[in-house]
Amino acid sequence: MQPSDPLREQMIAQYDAMSAQLQQAARYVLEHPEEVALVSMREVARLAGVQPATMTRLAKFLGLPGYDELRAQHAAALRQRGDGFAAKVRQRVDEGSGRGASDTASHMLQGLSAQLAKLCEPDALRQLEGTATRLRSARKVYVLGLRSCHAVAWHFHYVMTLLGERSVHLDGPGGTGGDGLIRATSEDVLLVISIKPYAKDALELAQLAKDKGVGIVSITDSEVSPLVGMSAQTILCPTETDSFFHTLTPALAVSEVLCSLLAEFDRPQTLEALQQADEHLSHLNTYSTAIPRRQ
Amino acid sequence: MQPSDPLREQMIAQYDAMSAQLQQAARYVLEHPEEVALVSMREVARLAGVQPATMTRLAKFLGLPGYDELRAQHAAALRQRGDGFAAKVRQRVDEGSGRGASDTASHMLQGLSAQLAKLCEPDALRQLEGTATRLRSARKVYVLGLRSCHAVAWHFHYVMTLLGERSVHLDGPGGTGGDGLIRATSEDVLLVISIKPYAKDALELAQLAKDKGVGIVSITDSEVSPLVGMSAQTILCPTETDSFFHTLTPALAVSEVLCSLLAEFDRPQTLEALQQADEHLSHLNTYSTAIPRRQ
DNA sequence: ATTTTAATGATTTATTTGTTGCAAACATCT
DNA sequence: AGATGTTTGCAACAAATAAATCATTAAAAT
Incomplete structure (x- = not known):
């Protein structure tokens, strides 16, 4: 999603070296970065299905002083996204004018998405x-x-x-x-x-x-x-x-x-x-x- | 930014009816919605230059049960922005005021629809x-x-x-x-x-x-x-x-x-x-x- | 000018939070 | 097998948090 997030990349890189519980925690963090920024550690732990302590351990494993730093980084990323919004749109327009495959794929997926939405009637x-x-x-x-x-x-x-x-x-x-x-x-x-x-x-x-x-x-x-x-x-x-x-x-x-x-x-x-x-x-x-x- | 944020509109509408401190708090909340979602109430109060209690009072003034609800709403808004594309679809999710099976089904289908939309990124x-x-x-x-x-x-x-x-x-x-x-x-x-x-x-x-x-x-x-x-x-x-x-x-x-x-x-x-x-x-x-x- | 009312600040209280220490469970390697 | 080191779950802790309560101040009304 954010290819230029160093913490994210670190987690992916070190993922193999983690214990099972740490992996489970890391996986949730990778997949739900907003939650990390928005809710408490215990809540994140609950959602990830691990002990609260595991979240602390994950932070330390990544070389951070504590969980607070983990959250701070995710919060910062979320703050930035507000600014980067325009950039994203621009990127999409650039690509949207384009050629071939991506266009076909995008069109098809949007169609499928709409069909599922229709099933809600x-x-x-x-x-x-x-x-x-x-x-x-x-x-x-x-x-x-x-x-x-x-x-x-x-x-x-x-x-x-x-x-x-x-x-x-x-x-x-x-x-x-x-x-x-x-x-x-x-x-x-x-x-x-x-x-x-x-x-x-x-x-x-x-x-x-x-x-x-x-x-x-x-x-x-x-x-x-x-x-x-x-x-x-x-x-x-x-x-x-x-x-x-x-x-x-x-x-x-x-x-x-x-x-x-x-x-x-x-x-x-x-x-x-x-x-x-x-x-x-x-x-x-x-x-x-x-x-x-x-x- | 969010023309369709009801809480925002309410704050603007009732702004004149607020006391001085409440106005100061409300003003900060309006201008820094991300902070409300991301940091603690006391910190927001400090940044806004008001007493912590004032933030609680602001929430109650708006008819909310407490400050937590104020934060929850801002957090939800921030979450949606992250989804970007899927946001449009997601908006309708909460409309189902319903009971039981249809609700579950509808919710699930809308989620799937949003996920497909996300694949268009x-x-x-x-x-x-x-x-x-x-x-x-x-x-x-x-x-x-x-x-x-x-x-x-x-x-x-x-x-x-x-x-x-x-x-x-x-x-x-x-x-x-x-x-x-x-x-x-x-x-x-x-x-x-x-x-x-x-x-x-x-x-x-x-x-x-x-x-x-x-x-x-x-x-x-x-x-x-x-x-x-x-x-x-x-x-x-x-x-x-x-x-x-x-x-x-x-x-x-x-x-x-x-x-x-x-x-x-x-x-x-x-x-x-x-x-x-x-x-x-x-x-x-x-x-x-x-x-x-x-x- | 005095009472009344609302607003603000300070204090207290019950939760909740992140962290740490410890023992059980687990796997690993002689 | 047995010993060793790691991983994991649990519980206790101190710090921080949001809300409730009380006291003080400022403004409005009589």
Whole structure:
């Protein structure tokens, strides 16, 4: 963000030499420099998830006399930003007049940003809430998304897996994806994600599920999507870009919001489930705890 | 400076009704709003040349519960200025006076929208462009994303597959994911996506690839991500939400932008590749052409 | 001129802050 | 294994903080 902030650079440079807790503290400071300037040390520590003492230790590790100096530097940086405001705008204009790639990228990102903002409209929120409610009451949640929608389906399933064991992902090698539905009942719900062009297999599987009495909810792209007719709840999200492809970013955002709503519904249970997942994964040594040597 | 700061306007409006000391305090606050946010009340009082108690009285005079609220408001204003681009979007956040789920959803979506807007800043655009350039010149592009990042990796790979045959997805059943690298050379590039907590396997595979001379580019979440050190190009994207989970929406957006930039680079070839894909898929009868019967 | 009212200054009080010392837990290396 | 050095969490501390209280002063009204 500020390439010319010496303290920042020092933290990045010395990051590898820090202990785990120090790294966690440093990471938060790097990512939330304003907070360091604006709130108390204990509060920063709380937000960073470390002991208050660790913040002091971080300051000393960086060669500063104490935490106050750390805050002072961040405060100074924040003060300067008021002045440097004009410079930033100028920089943007310079570049904005420009050529090619950055322009395309910026335009596309702004479009996506606007699409997400649009999802905040009352209609969309109602759909989200309705769908979350329906999913909440399900015994099992089957998740189906083929081809381009695989990414969204899988991610939803992945998060739901961390949360409990109600989720079944309808996908598998050798075309066995549909087998998950063998014992599906009317107590279950199928979340199907599909956008134009709609994959035939997805529609057929959804129809099959519906015939078995499974409740259908869907994330799709249009009022006239084939999914709308067979779904008890539908969330519509935009997919258009000015590029060649349809975007799945709004759909992924929607699925993440659904996960959050479901998680938020029963916080204690969610926390317990997440802790279980943590333990399991740490036993499996899945994640890199210490940062490996840099090259 | 801030025409839409209600507290500011209130102070100006009520200025005449204040006592001499209160006016002096208010004047300083109006002229040095950053200081109010950044230093203690007593210090502000000293700088303003009034008694500490006067600052408390000023806050109460303005109808606030106490000085803390005065500082909180100035801090919030300062925070927003930092976000710059996203500020516009952020303004609406507090409007939701609401209850429950819709509120959570709306808040989260607005946050995501702001994060995408932030990616339009010059720094991020530079990273995007640099990475796209690096990917463009690669003979083959290997794509690696494990666990939560699988969704992004797979989607990138999927789109790249429609575009040509340069993409290899490093994933597979039975832990065979790394096998794709067997014939990787220094002409190739590995795109690795990983966010905290970083999957050990992903880091190890990336390191292996690097040792083979493969160029590394990455999408990750922090300056101090272990990927930064081993990558020729890195795109940083935010992952924080106020929910339990990290979001992958910005990462997906970034990957879609990368795809677009690559596609845009050679439009004729892209169009041809897409037409081929269309033909292939229509021969396979993959997509539902007619909208099936509604129920 | 005297009372009343508001404003300002000084003092006190209960919190909160940043720091430090110490013991348990941890990893590391013979 | 056992010993050693580091890292980490906890609790106690002194300093500083914001607010509440009381005393004094200045101005306004009678």
